[in-house]
Amino acid sequence: MVEAHGLTNAGPVRRTNEDSFISDPALQLFMVADGMGGHAAGEVASSLAVETVLGFIRRTEEDAECSWPYGVEPALSFSSNRLRTAIHLANRRVFRAAERHDEYTGMGTTLVSAFISGRCLTVASVGDSRLYLCVEGRLTQLTTDDTWEATMRAAQRDSPLAGRPSPAMRHVLTNVLWCARAGRRARQ
Numbered sequence: 001m002v003e004a005h006g007l008t009n010a011g012p013v014r015r016t017n018e019d020s021f022i023s024d025p026a027l028q029l030f031m032v033a034d035g036m037g038g039h040a041a042g043e044v045a046s047s048l049a050v051e052t053v054l055g056f057i058r059r060t061e062e063d064a065e066c067s068w069p070y071g072v073e074p075a076l077s078f079s080s081n082r083l084r085t086a087i088h089l090a091n092r093r094v095f096r097a098a099e100r101h102d103e104y105t106g107m108g109t110t111l112v113s114a115f116i117s118g119r120c121l122t123v124a125s126v127g128d129s130r131l132y133l134c135v136e137g138r139l140t141q142l143t144t145d146d147t148w149e150a151t152m153r154a155a156q157r158d159s160p161l162a163g164r165p166s167p168a169m170r171h172v173l174t175n176v177l178w179c180a181r182a183g184r185r186a187r188q
């Protein structure tokens with residue numbers, strides 16, 4: 001049995017809450033998006049991301065004849081392809097919203113999601129929002145952070161010559177849904 005609970009709080013540092021989440025037991029879709037604090041319109045980016053992923057999952061639940069604008073990855077299950085495509089669409093939507101509104105330049109969000117289909121759990125994440133599985137009171141982290149620190153630690157495991165992460169760079173995200181004005185390049 002799946003139990004999902006959501007609670008969000010701006011915390012002691014920020015004035016606005018940039019988090020968005022969805023818990024849809026009917027679809028078996030659970031998701032958290034954390035707008036990037038300190039960047040423009042993080043709350044807009046997180047809301048757009050959640051709405052877009054939810055919308056695509058709903059459409060593909062009701063209509064198997066939907067289009068796949070980012071193709072299908074043969075190594076992935078149908079559910080995994082649905083979630084993968086939904087996240088690509090969310091990235092595109094955040095990017096396009098930032099193109100249309102100068103005040104949204106630089107907006108971005110992290111995203112973590114769990115999608116259950118039958119006995120299969122599909123997990124997807126971008127950024128440093130984490131997903132944990134709790135079984136018999138024990139937590140297991142299912143995602144890996146997309147941060148400079150995590151990248152450097154992985155490099156250290158692979159090569160003894162890799163450098164140590166700088167304290168100033170520890171929490172720098174290496175992958176988010178976002179749009180930056182310079183070059184207008186979306187990252188995935």
